[in-house]
Amino acid sequence: MIAGAGACLPPLVVTNDDLVRAGLDTSDEWIRSRTGIASRRWSAPGVGTGDLAVAASAAALASAGATAVDLVVLATTTPDHPCPATAPQVASRLGLSGVPAFDLAAVCSGFLYALAAGDAWIRSGGARTVLVIGAETYSAILDPDDRNTSVIFGDGAGAVVLRRGEPEEPGAVVAVDLGSDGDGAGHIMVRAGGSRLPVYAPSVGLADRTLRMNGRQVYGQAVRRMTNSARRVLAGPDWPLESVGAFIGHQANQRILDSVADRLGIRPEHRFGNIRDVGNTAAASIPLVIAQVAAEHLVRPGTRTLLTAFGGGLTWGSAALTWPDITVEAAFTTFALPGPREEDTVPERKTP
Amino acid sequence: MSDSTSPPPYETLVLLLREKFEVDPQLIDEQATFRGLDLDSIAVVEVFVTLSEHWQVPLDDSAATPDLTLADTAAMVGAALDGRA
Numbered sequence: 080m081i082a083g084a085g086a087c088l089p090p091l092v093v094t095n096d097d098l099v100r101a102g103l104d105t106s107d108e109w110i111r112s113r114t115g116i117a118s119r120r121w122s123a124p125g126v127g128t129g130d131l132a133v134a135a136s137a138a139a140l141a142s143a144g145a146t147a148v149d150l151v152v153l154a155t156t157t158p159d160h161p162c163p164a165t166a167p168q169v170a171s172r173l174g175l176s177g178v179p180a181f182d183l184a185a186v187c188s189g190f191l192y193a194l195a196a197g198d199a200w201i202r203s204g205g206a207r208t209v210l211v212i213g214a215e216t217y218s219a220i221l222d223p224d225d226r227n228t229s230v231i232f233g234d235g236a237g238a239v240v241l242r243r244g245e246p247e248e249p250g251a252v253v254a255v256d257l258g259s260d261g262d263g264a265g266h267i268m269v270r271a272g273g274s275r276l277p278v279y280a281p282s283v284g285l286a287d288r289t290l291r292m293n294g295r296q297v298y299g300q301a302v303r304r305m306t307n308s309a310r311r312v313l314a315g316p317d318w319p320l321e322s323v324g325a326f327i328g329h330q331a332n333q334r335i336l337d338s339v340a341d342r343l344g345i346r347p348e349h350r351f352g353n354i355r356d357v358g359n360t361a362a363a364s365i366p367l368v369i370a371q372v373a374a375e376h377l378v379r380p381g382t383r384t385l386l387t388a389f390g391g392g393l394t395w396g397s398a399a400l401t402w403p404d405i406t407v408e409a410a411f412t413t414f415a416l417p418g419p420r421e422e423d424t425v426p427e428r429k430t431p
Numbered sequence: 432m433s434d435s436t437s438p439p440p441y442e443t444l445v446l447l448l449r450e451k452f453e454v455d456p457q458l459i460d461e462q463a464t465f466r467g468l469d470l471d472s473i474a475v476v477e478v479f480v481t482l483s484e485h486w487q488v489p490l491d492d493s494a495a496t497p498d499l500t501l502a503d504t505a506a507m508v509g510a511a512l513d514g515r516a
Contacts, residue, residue: 113473298476299492303483334473338480 085138115333154189187390237366
């Protein structure tokens with residue numbers, strides 16, 4: 080069951096107009112109408128996913144009143160380095176050195192995959208408490224001139240602490256549904272930087288080193304996969320759709336979220352999200368919303384809650400849980416490197 | 432879910448455009464394009480997803496472009512239905 084939550088965002092807010100001023104061929108109206116996004120947060124150069132993960136995790140541990148866990152699972156598409164994994168360093172920086180810690184790669188579905196893994200670990204008796212993190216620094220893998228991606232993605236981190244509990248306790252993870260279809264791998268991809276196309280290969284250019292996304296294919300797949308997965312996960316505990324009082328979908332695109340929620344018949348007042356202000360933060364998006372909703376006391380503990388996500392891979396997943404009875408001090412903390420205040424600087428147009 | 436009493440694909444598409452996308456009925460004809468009806472690329476994929484669900488047939492989202500005519504779209508659904516038969 081979920082026993083605590085926390086989140087972290089970089090302080091630098093990048094508005095749609097900032098992107099236009101930086102030279103991107105688009106407009107605030109175009110971005111809002113197609114994505115629902117007004118701004119996103121980008122990390123300053125030198126800030127890594129691990130930094131955001133540590134800050135979010137510290138908040139989650141405080142929320143849970145925990146000083147130790149038995150396992151750390153970090154879902155991310157954007158680890159600090161290709162090797163080694165980021166999770167062990169995050170664990171050490173949190174004073175958790177010695178516990179098993181690993182990264183999990185399922186792109187935007189990563190948090191739900193990590194939640195399922197942590198929950199299963201506890202059910203198997205392998206752990207009593209698990210720190211589950213979703214953290215991303217997508218600004219490091221974006222081509223600033225690619226309108227299909229650079230307007231959509233932002234940086235951030237969210238985390239929850241899982242502990243063993245009883246099924247009737249608020250926060251219980253009741254059911255999960257996961258799936259994948261590798262035939263669609265090319266729809267969301269960074270081509271270079273892995274073993275198939277090393278980043279030092281002579282043919283590698285900017286387009287290979289940065290995220291590419293086929294928006295049309297992704298939209299259709301996302302709507303179908305999330306809708307079907309959500310229905311399957313609710314069938315397990317026999318929860319009627321109308322009994323769901325809180326719906327948090329992966330913050331991919333407002334129109335995808337609306338399409339899925341409309342198909343499921345989720346009432347507007349039961350839909351929660353933050354895409355307007357932070358964009359698509361991939362694996363971080365669902366725990367960021369969880370922390371915000373908990374901090375603002377928007378959902379009553381025990382409320383039947385549906386989480387659903389879709390991402391590169393292709394991967395998808397859903398979770399049915401009851402809303403936890405937790406205290407979260409703030410919707411998010413911020414992380415910035417020492418030095419000039421990030422919020423005072425002009426957005427960097429990074430070139431990976 | 433469709434059945435033998437369902438209207439043919441073009442009529443289903445017209446109904447969808449009028450009721451879900453609130454398109455002015457006077458603008459709708461077989462040669463109208465989605466762009467001409469002010470539907471952007473995401474809306475066209477949404478049309479495909481909805482038709483695919485209604486008729487229980489697979490439709491290729493990569494073909495969902497704003498320059499498609501309504502007749503082309505209905506023909507795609509018809510071809511998918513023929514393939515299912």
